[in-house]
Amino acid sequence: MFNPLNVMLGSPLHAFGLPARVAAPTPRNRVVVSELGNLGYLVLRGKADDTAFMQAVAGVLGQALPTQPMTVLSTTAGVVLWVSPDEWLLVCKRSARDSLLAGLSSTLQDLFAQVVDNSGGLTALRVSGPDHMLLLRQLGPYDYESLAVGRCASTVASKTGFTVVRTDEAGVVLVFRRSFADYTWRLLERTAMPYHLCIISPQQCADPVFTPLFEIV
Secondary structure: OOOOOOOOOOOOOHHHOHHHHOOOOOOOOOEEEEEEEEEEEEEEEEEOOOOHHHHHHHHHOOOOOOOOOEEEEOOOOOOOEEEEOOOOEEEEEEHHHHHHHHOOOOHOOOOOEEEOOOOEEEEEEEOOOOHHHHHHEEEEEEEEHHOOOOEEEEEEEEEEEEEEEEEOOEEEEEEEEEHOOOOOOOOOOOOHHHHHEEEOOOOOOOOOOOOOHHOOO
């Protein structure tokens, strides 16, 4: 039977022709960007002090949800981002989304908790390069230098917002709404002009946390 949830979504940045603009970065390129498309995004809601909820989720993910604010946790199921005291975002392989959704829905069905598939609403970009921090400073007011590796934070940039994930010293991943993808890309590309933006493919991307989740289709 046809399941529309299994259809791979097209890139929300398709109008910008990013695949045709992929190139190998040179020393002149001070900012490098890669689109990490077609990942799975599951929103988890529950109380961190609810032992039954925490144990149920840990049984599916293999590890307990992080309770320390701004934590980024890598599990066998995917990457968990702490969003608020009662909300987490699980970023996973697209092919694993359905089984994770089913497993979490089943184990949480009798609990005061919720899991929602938001894979059709979010997308991500990896931003790196020697001057990626200078670019981020110009995008918004957040003190990006204070964000340690392994931490994430939600912030604003002009008229849009995103979650910035500090995956290593070399770069960050921005997770944002697909509905704001056009605006976000135009803002990023315009701001990055002085840094000679270079677009690379996910296969070229060296992000240690998110790149392993990307699948070639």
